[in-house]
Amino acid sequence: MNNKEKIFHVSIDLFSKYGYDGVSVRKIASEVGIKESSIYNHYKSKESILDSILNYYIGVMTKEEIPVAQASENLDVGFDYFYSFGLEFYIDRLKEEDMMKITRIILVEAYHNEKIRTFVKQAIIEGPINGWIVLFDLMKEKGLIKSDCNSRQLAESFYYYGLFLLIEHFIVNYPQDDEEFLVEFGKKTQIHIKLLYDSVKI
Numbered sequence: 037m038n039n040k041e042k043i044f045h046v047s048i049d050l051f052s053k054y055g056y057d058g059v060s061v062r063k064i065a066s067e068v069g070i071k072e073s074s075i076y077n078h079y080k081s082k083e084s085i086l087d088s089i090l091n092y093y094i095g096v097m098t099k100e101e102i103p104v105a106q107a108s109e110n111l112d113v114g115f116d117y118f119y120s121f122g123l124e125f126y127i128d129r130l131k132e133e134d135m136m137k138i139t140r141i142i143l144v145e146a147y148h149n150e151k152i153r154t155f156v157k158q159a160i161i162e163g164p165i166n167g168w169i170v171l172f173d174l175m176k177e178k179g180l181i182k183s184d185c186n187s188r189q190l191a192e193s194f195y196y197y198g199l200f201l202l203i204e205h206f207i208v209n210y211p212q213d214d215e216e217f218l219v220e221f222g223k224k225t226q227i228h229i230k231l232l233y234d235s236v237k238i
Contacts, residue, residue, distance in 0.1 A: 039068065039070060039074065039077075039078060040078040040079075042068045042069075043064060043068055043075060043078055043079065043085065044085070044088060044089070044092075045134065046064055046067045046068050047059070047064050047085045047086075047089065048089055048134050048137050048138060048141070049067075049137060050063060050064060050067060051086075051089070051137075051141045051145075052137035052138070052140050052141050055144065055145065055148070056082075056086060056141070056145050056148070056149055056152075057148060057149075059082075060082075061075050061081075061082050064082075064085070083151070086151065086152075087151075089138055089141070090138075090142075090151075090152070090155050090159075092134075092138070093135065093138045093139075093142070094155075094159050096129055096132070096135060097126075097129055107171060107174065108174060108178070111174065111175065111178060111180065112178075115175070115180060115233060115237075116230075119226070119229055120226070123222055123225060123226065124222075127218050127221065127222055130218060131215075131218060136214050139202060139206060140206040140210070142155065142156060142160065143156075143202065143203055143206050143207060144206065144207060160199075161195075161199070164195055165188075165191045165192060165195050166191075168187075168190070168191035168194060168195055169187045169188055169191045171191075172185075172187035172190045172191060173187050179238060180237060180238065181233070181236040181237050181238060182236050182237075182238060185236045190232060190236065193232060194228065194229055194232055197224075197225065197228050198221070198225050198228075201220075201221050201224060201225070202221075205217045205221075
């Protein structure tokens with residue numbers, strides 16, 4: 037691991053433990069084992085480290101997203117299969133230690149940091165909900181769910197439950213075991229989506 041990679045991973049660890057404002061560039065350098073001035077050979081500021089962390093997170097989460105055309109084909113196999121595949125993909129991403137730490141940074145720091153709050157609104161809330169709206173509209177077109185149901189309401193009802201479970205884990209129950217949580221997260225969200233789907237399916 038080169039120094040830039042060390043700075044990146046150490047910053048994630050420190051921000052998740054002490055908060056963004058509670059960590060100085062000097063502290064990051066000390067943990068990496070380099071001079072403070074050496075940080076600036078790789079990142080122009082502490083904020084640029086944060087930018088790289090947020091970009092990494094959304095890059096991992098959106099990697100290999102299923103195109104609408106492929107989603108349509110997968111729905112032909114069955115919604116249960118489609119959802120289970122997506123859930124497994126999401127949990128696999130969160131199993132990475134850095135991804136769990138970044139998730140906590142995002143959820144905790146959104147209260148203090150305008151950049152992170154904007155990121156949460158756009159990338160963590162609006163983006164996924166809009167994706168689910170597209171999916172539920174597609175399900176209506178394919179005659180899988182009732183045509184008069186509200187796609188946005190369905191999307192928000194499903195997605196906000198999963199988001200609540202993340203908040204509960206990272207803020208209310210911290211430091212709950214991550215592995216145990218992810219198992220429960222999978223079970224609970226599967227039950228929840230089934231309840232929603234059963235209420236609107238044809």
